[in-house]
Amino acid sequence: MVMERELYKLTAHELIEKLNKVEITSQEIIDSVKNRIREVDSKVKAYVRVEKLIKLANSPTRQLANILNGIPISIKDNICTEGLNTECCSKILGGFKPPYDATVIKKLKEAGAAILEAKTNMDEFAFGSSTENSFFGPTHNPWDLECVPGGSSGGSAAAVAAEEAIFALGSDTGGSIRQPAAFCGVVGLKPTYGRVSRYGLIAFASSLEQIGPITKDVKDCAILMNVISGHDPLDSTSVNIEVPDYTKSSHNDIKGIKIGIPKEYFIAGLDSEVKTIAEEAIDKLKDLGAAYKQVSLPHTEYAVPVYYIIATAEAGSNLARFDGVQYGFRAQGTGHRAQGLIDMYKATRGEGFGEEAKRRIILGTFVLSHGYYDAYYMRALKVRTLIKQDFDEIFKECDCIVTPTSPTPAFKIGEKAADPLKMYLSDIYTISANLSGIPAISIPCGFTRKGLPIGLQILAKPFDEEMLFRVAYAYEQNTPWHTIKPKL
Amino acid sequence: MAIDKETVKYAAHLARIELKPKELEKLSQQLQDILDFIDQLKKIDIKDILPTSHILPINNVLREDCPRESLPSEKTLMNAPLKEGSFFVVPKVIE
Numbered sequence: 060m061v062m063e064r065e066l067y068k069l070t071a072h073e074l075i076e077k078l079n080k081v082e083i084t085s086q087e088i089i090d091s092v093k094n095r096i097r098e099v100d101s102k103v104k105a106y107v108r109v110e111k112l113i114k115l116a117n118s119p120t121r122q123l124a125n126i127l128n129g130i131p132i133s134i135k136d137n138i139c140t141e142g143l144n145t146e147c148c149s150k151i152l153g154g155f156k157p158p159y160d161a162t163v164i165k166k167l168k169e170a171g172a173a174i175l176e177a178k179t180n181m182d183e184f185a186f187g188s189s190t191e192n193s194f195f196g197p198t199h200n201p202w203d204l205e206c207v208p209g210g211s212s213g214g215s216a217a218a219v220a221a222e223e224a225i226f227a228l229g230s231d232t233g234g235s236i237r238q239p240a241a242f243c244g245v246v247g248l249k250p251t252y253g254r255v256s257r258y259g260l261i262a263f264a265s266s267l268e269q270i271g272p273i274t275k276d277v278k279d280c281a282i283l284m285n286v287i288s289g290h291d292p293l294d295s296t297s298v299n300i301e302v303p304d305y306t307k308s309s310h311n312d313i314k315g316i317k318i319g320i321p322k323e324y325f326i327a328g329l330d331s332e333v334k335t336i337a338e339e340a341i342d343k344l345k346d347l348g349a350a351y352k353q354v355s356l357p358h359t360e361y362a363v364p365v366y367y368i369i370a371t372a373e374a375g376s377n378l379a380r381f382d383g384v385q386y387g388f389r390a391q392g393t394g395h396r397a398q399g400l401i402d403m404y405k406a407t408r409g410e411g412f413g414e415e416a417k418r419r420i421i422l423g424t425f426v427l428s429h430g431y432y433d434a435y436y437m438r439a440l441k442v443r444t445l446i447k448q449d450f451d452e453i454f455k456e457c458d459c460i461v462t463p464t465s466p467t468p469a470f471k472i473g474e475k476a477a478d479p480l481k482m483y484l485s486d487i488y489t490i491s492a493n494l495s496g497i498p499a500i501s502i503p504c505g506f507t508r509k510g511l512p513i514g515l516q517i518l519a520k521p522f523d524e525e526m527l528f529r530v531a532y533a534y535e536q537n538t539p540w541h542t543i544k545p546k547l
Numbered sequence: 548m549a550i551d552k553e554t555v556k557y558a559a560h561l562a563r564i565e566l567k568p569k570e571l572e573k574l575s576q577q578l579q580d581i582l583d584f585i586d587q588l589k590k591i592d593i594k595d596i597l598p599t600s601h602i603l604p605i606n607n608v609l610r611e612d613c614p615r616e617s618l619p620s621e622k623t624l625m626n627a628p629l630k631e632g633s634f635f636v637v638p639k640v641i642e
Contacts, residue, residue, distance in 0.1 A: 422558075424558045494602075496602030
């Protein structure tokens with residue numbers, strides 16, 4: 060029997076079981092998680108505006124029919140929660156309280172979840188791979204407080220890893236769920252583009268991003284996907300395909316599944332410890348009965364440059380809305396009569412956006428501008444076609460693809476901060492899934508000698524999240540990694 | 548390609564972002580590095596390849612044209628840095 064104050068250690072599915080047996084109440088879970096946050100968040104800094112935590116956004120419903128039944132969930136700061144500050148960890152959205160809920164939040168509330176008032180830290184507007192670009196300062200990796208938690212959903216991943224959250228939502232535009240999940244030793248899933256509604260996700264790159272779960276284990280990930288997936292008339296890119304019960308894919312049997320191992324992911328630039336650990340994980344899958352073959356994704360090396368054209372072009376357009384008129388920050392001295400409108404825009408955006416945001420918006424504006432559009436943007440869209448075709452080819456003969464999630468373990472805070480290009484390369488294994496829209500999951504698959512967790516990435520055909528859950532669950536049930544927790 | 552400070556300044560103007568001289572200096576160098584990296588895409592033959600702007604085979608998603616719930620103006624204005632009555636206030640546009 061877990062003591063009341065240690066309920067924070069449990070997974071959502073364990074809590075659901077206890078709630079159903081009426082052994083505990085949802086209030087006890089919430090109190091336990093809040094105590095844990097008070098205990099360790101001063102070290103980890105996974106949450107922003109943590110002082111707001113005392114209040115709860117919605118009173119959880121107590122009907123047993125609701126699967127989540129008052130279990131608290133932590134939400135990334137770029138997903139709109141009605142009346143609760145949602146600032147994308149940017150100065151320019153300071154004080155913004157959305158007048159409506161994102162569709163995923165609406166679905167979570169309907170399922171009985173309690174939305175925590177403090178949101179999780181992130182790189183400003185999801186621009187980054189380390190959570191160092193947050194206006195509120197960096198989050199620390201629970202496994203080594205001097206290291207980054209990854210990004211941009213670093214707060215969500217660190218909160219789950221540090222047991223400051225039962226589970227969390229992040230968003231993934233180029234790896235922003237999977238890479239921090241790998242760095243923090245937790246499970247993170249990017250759904251197929253169109254599987255989960257983006258309505259109420261503050262847009263960064265609309266053709267690439269998806270909201271997804273970050274959880275302690277694979278079963279919790281499936282439970283959360285059951286709740287948030289599905290067609291939404293408010294998002295014209297959400298797809299009307301029936302949502303299966305993802306928890307039914309967890310049956311610990313992968314005999315005969317065909318796994319592709321792309322040779323381009325195991326070359327120079329891959330840390331030798333990560334390589335060894337990923338290869339051991341692949342051997343484990345083989346032992347469990349999976350068949351595997353080496354495959355080729357020949358356009359892999361072009362994924363990062365293609366991404367930084369398309370993602371910045373879309374960001375430049377999407378972030379045009381932050382102009383000091385409708386919401387958020389307006390530069391001082393640019394009120395009623397001072398200067399002209401354009402000066403007000405420029406001053407507001409110059410002061411309100413952080414360094415990386417300005418870099419991306421200006422790059423995105425440049426690649427779309429007259430005279431450069433064809434050379435950059437149009438070329439990138441065409442290479443995107445080639446990258447997508449690489450995957451289409453492989454999925455003709457494989458059920459899934461397995462790779463390391465990131466080429467290195469978590470790096471030190473500050474290590475890559477001065478070199479944007481070096482930081483961009485941290486996403487080299489995750490970006491292709493966004494460019495081609497396919498689903499991908501990262502699960503823990505071991506630790507380095509220094510005790511940093513490593514993630515294994517599994518990718519599947521569009522709308523075949525069931526395959527991800529099947530392989531991930533079988534691996535998890537036959538390895539100890541998800542049961543090992545950081546000491547804080 | 549080489550990107551000079553004037554081009555960066557012009558892109559910043561189009562993006563309505565004010566850059567301090569120091570920022571412009573640093574950013575021009577960084578954008579140059581990024582563009583040099585991006586230029587590897589020129590190696591690929593893209594003749595006859597169609598662009599992918601979107602991975603889903605769905606187009607022109609329409610809905611029934613019927614009234615539905617919308618935000619009342621107080622809620623629409625609740626986050627405005629400056630407002631008057633039911634209006635957003637901006638600096639003078641017409642001289």
